[in-house]
Amino acid sequence: EAGVAQSPRYKIIEKRQSVAFWCNPISGHATLYWYQQILGQGPKLLIQFQNNGVVDDSQLPKDRFSAERLKGVDSTLKIQPAKLEDSAVYLCASSLVTSGRDEQFFGPGTRLTVL
Amino acid sequence: AQSVTQPDIHITVSEGASLELRCNYSYGATPYLFWYVQSPGQGLQLLLKYFSGDTLVQGIKGFEAEFKRSQSSFNLRKPSVHWSDAAEYFCAVSEYGNKLVFGAGTILRVKS
Numbered sequence: 001e002a003g004v005a006q007s008p009r010y011k012i013i014e015k016r017q018s019v020a021f022w023c024n025p026i027s028g029h030a031t032l033y034w035y036q037q038i039l040g041q042g043p044k045l046l047i048q049f050q051n052n053g054v055v056d057d058s059q060l061p062k063d064r065f066s067a068e069r070l071k072g073v074d075s076t077l078k079i080q081p082a083k084l085e086d087s088a089v090y091l092c093a094s095s096l097v098t099s100g101r102d103e104q105f106f107g108p109g110t111r112l113t114v115l
Numbered sequence: 116a117q118s119v120t121q122p123d124i125h126i127t128v129s130e131g132a133s134l135e136l137r138c139n140y141s142y143g144a145t146p147y148l149f150w151y152v153q154s155p156g157q158g159l160q161l162l163l164k165y166f167s168g169d170t171l172v173q174g175i176k177g178f179e180a181e182f183k184r185s186q187s188s189f190n191l192r193k194p195s196v197h198w199s200d201a202a203e204y205f206c207a208v209s210e211y212g213n214k215l216v217f218g219a220g221t222i223l224r225v226k227s
Contacts, residue, residue, distance in 0.1 A: 004158070031213065042119070042205050042217030043159070056214055091158060095213060101147060101166055102213055106158035 002026065004107035006092050012113045018080040021110045025073070025094030031055075032069055033104060034077050035091040043091055049075065079112075087114045117142045117208050119218035127224040128196050136191040136221050138206030147209035148189040150180055153220075154202045162204075165189065176200070201225045 005024040013019050025032050031050050035043035046065065048056040051072035060067070064083070069075040079086055089109040095102040118141045128134050140146055147166050151159040163174025170182040180191045189206060206218045 033215075040219070042207070042219050043215075044217070045214050048214060093159075097213075101164075101209075103161050103164070104213070104215060106151075106160070108156065108158045 004092055004094055004105055006090075006107040006110055008110055009108065010111050010113075012115065013082055015084055015114050016081040018078065019082055019112060020076050020078045021090050021092075021112075023075045023077070023092030023107060025075070025092070026105055028096070029094035029105075030072070030097055031095045031102070032075050033093040033095075034067055034075070035093065037089040037091055037109070039088070046077070082112075082114045084114050087112055117146075117210055117216045119206050119208050119216055121204075121206055121218035121221050123221045124219070125222045125224065127226060130198050130225050130227050131195050134191075134193045134196045134200070134223070136204050136206075136223070138189045138191065138218060139187050140189065140206070140208045141187065142208055145184075148180075148182060149207040149209065149215065150174065150178070150189075150191050151205045151207060151217075152176075152202050153205065159205065162191070196223075196225055198225045198227060 033048050034046045037043040046060045047067045049069040052069045067077045089111050091109045092107045093104040095104045120139045149164045150162040153159045162178050163172050165172045165182045172180050203220045203222050205220045207215045
């Protein structure tokens, strides 16, 4: 079974530039998550989708971050414009459903460096 | 709001020695608790989880964890550490709707 795929794996940009990350979840997984992991911290949930609807985006900085999950499969996370403090690893995860008990499977992440 | 505390930022153990990583949580109801491991450049891999029932939970790679409600703890243990166990370990608690709240992580170093 293929795991969660993410691209690119690494990205370096200047501040105020835009960047987009892509995630392809495990086939059949209805729920998709984007986490931000800043160096030295645990992952923090940015947004959670159930199929193509948003379940939780309470910690997404909506003035600069946006995310979509078209057709309930792939998802993109965009930052525009980027700030220095956005330097982090962006992890995508997926799970079958949303029950609190379901294992979340994580992709390898995209490491973003903002200069 | 839920929170997870991992008091140890770094831990160094000798290969073959026992290991215990500490985790304390703050949550009003019975929590769903998880331990994940992250190797450099890799995503997180689930080691074990606790939902209810037996408070001693067995996981993959020889790890186990014990849920202690009275201490609000969910410590991870392994009787004999291997060099390949060197990684970062995250404790997490699940909120309603499967949202995971993670601790800051503990980096495990294994010396030969």
